[in-house]
Amino acid sequence: MKKQVVTHPDMPAPYGAYSTVVRAGDFLFVSGQAGIVPQTGEKAGEDFETQARQAFANLDACLACSGATMTDVVKVITWLGDATERAALNDLFAEYFPVDPPARSTPIVDLPMGLLLSIEATAIHRGGPGPTGSQEDRNE
DSSP states (O other), X not given: OEEEEEOOTTSOOOSSSSOSEEEETTEEEEEEXXXXXXXXXXXXXXXXXXXXXXXXXXXXXXXHHTTOOGGGEEEEEEEESOGGGHHHHHHHHHHHSOSSOOEEEOOBOXXXXXXXXXXXXXXXXXXXXXXXXXXXXXXX
């Protein structure tokens, strides 16, 4: 199975020593996407809904740049910074995944920079535009 690090100018850049998206076979592994505006590196806002919508937009951009869509997501981990926002997260999750939602885990954690949500996802790569600018790392 080949492993590829996916890079694309329209995808949020990583903020550390990790890859934003890695493709392994027909699976895409998307690192946690927070409510950060990619162009500025700043929080999208102070409130949960604004940050969450930005996080979902960042996830959608990562998937689109990798040849997938939100309907291809099979598992997410939604790292939640405030347990009282669980109901709001459920409402947004139903909005972004209206049919056949993916499996989900939601640990409550202390996120950096005052962030309230980070979304990590695993999706199926079904073809599409593909990983433009990808770098093949190794064969396994």
